[in-house]
Amino acid sequence: MGMYTDKRKITHTHDGFELLTHESGHLEYDFSWHLGKYWSRFLAELRDNKRFMATKCPECGMVFIPPRQVCGRCYKVMEEWVEVGPEGELKGFTVVRFPYIDANHGGLKQVPFTSIWVTLDGADTRMIHFCNEHDEHKLEVGMRMRPVWAENRTGSIHDVEYFEVIR
Numbered sequence: 001m002g003m004y005t006d007k008r009k010i011t012h013t014h015d016g017f018e019l020l021t022h023e024s025g026h027l028e029y030d031f032s033w034h035l036g037k038y039w040s041r042f043l044a045e046l047r048d049n050k051r052f053m054a055t056k057c058p059e060c061g062m063v064f065i066p067p068r069q070v071c072g073r074c075y076k077v078m079e080e081w082v083e084v085g086p087e088g089e090l091k092g093f094t095v096v097r098f099p100y101i102d103a104n105h106g107g108l109k110q111v112p113f114t115s116i117w118v119t120l121d122g123a124d125t126r127m128i129h130f131c132n133e134h135d136e137h138k139l140e141v142g143m144r145m146r147p148v149w150a151e152n153r154t155g156s157i158h159d160v161e162y163f164e165v166i167r
């Protein structure tokens, strides 16, 4: 202890809820891991070309995004890449109003925010992301969505800032 500052010493939410903690030691370190061939290509395509690349099963034809190496249905290795989206359909959403610790920076996540399930055109799977609409009365499953790209893209899922409704 002492050489690090715990940035997560938050005791109350903005609207007064008390957040309890239990001490179980202190550990802080930098770490990284290899994303592998499939996620590396997926994220590099977002960063460099602002496009969504998915993998397609040679057996059943199912298109997966985010891409994965093995089809969850047939257990076949997938080596065919197909572009999907960038637009898609809203499949579900949750408007979150209770803040919790954001693992990206250790502070409280700004609320409200909206988590969504979106199926990009040409894909058979849903992708989880964010939407800039926080009024649940203005969202409806089946709405058309499009990505809003971050200006400075780094090869992260956050290279898509959020999805917005196409009105």
Ligand SMILES: [Zn+2]
Pocket (backbone or CB within 6 Å): 057, 058, 059, 060, 061, 062, 071, 072, 073, 074, 075, 076
């Ligand atoms: Zn398959």
